[in-house]
Amino acid sequence: MKASWMRDAALAAAAACLASGALAQTGVTMPPNLIPLPASNISLVTDGAGQTLLRLATTGWNAGTGPLELVAGEVVTGSDPPKQKVYQRVYVNGGAPVLSYAGSFTYHAGHNHIHFDDYATYSLQPVNAPGGSERLGTKTTFCVMDTTKINGSLPGAPSSAVYTTCGNQIQGISVGWGDTYGAHLAGQEIDFTDNADGVYRLRIELDPKKLIVESNENDNVSCVLLNIRKPSSVTVLDASGSCSAVTSISPNAARIGQTVQVTISGYGFAQGMAVSFEGGNGPRPEVSNVVLASDSDTVDLITATVTVPAKRKGGRDPVWNLRVGTSVLPDAFTVQP
Ligand SMILES: [Ca+2]
């Protein structure tokens, strides 16, 4: 977590610099920052062919200081379906934009326009679904445009949409705007046929191949936690966007040498799951007496004893991540001097 704090601090300093100057320094790049909202409008339906589909709406938006702008480049010869290289135009305050290679556009004959490849991936992962398996969405190409104003108060956010068509030369997302794909659209589904009922995490990742230059690469994932029961029941258990099945620990701090009783809440906890702390330094909290206190279809509880070993000195990074099974809650527990 240390590295990301330092990174965040550096970005915050850069943002403050941008905000405080009469205008940003000449030569400062103004990259976009893509962030996925949690999937919404989720339903379980059976289509005419008897397939069971989880349908979902998704929105990615640009919280950066400049637009996401993608321009068509040279045709890739011999590609089938036809492809074109894509370059991202990264704006520079007071200077010429910089072009950065960003993958490819694919021509879609059915739509008669081009789609940007590798913009997003959708996946459905079992959290507590005995016999369930991970399923992936098949949609990988997108027509990127301004469809929804998300935060019009960001500096540089236009009041009306700029990238308004599925352009064959330029596509993009303005600062403060989002690109929404409704649940009814082709590709906005994950095949759930013959999968087991249970609790699943529906995960949206933007720019999974890290082709787009952004001011923050660490906020490109969002999740919702779902209880899915065939034939048609979907209950949203957690729409906060968090991708951890561990939601909290209370109390969330202890002093060096102290022992505390904690309650951990989350989803999909099971008997025998290992509980541990990781990602900090200095005296590491030790966990014992792990008890699955409540095991339900929704929020589960674990109680445990946490002891911080007696050491003369604390660590430089005394904030620890909490791991329960395969799920990690970042920056969950602080060791106090
Ligand atoms: Ca981002």
Ligand SMILES: [Ca+2]
């Ligand atoms: Ca990126």
Ligand SMILES: [Zn+2]
């Ligand atoms: Zn299209």
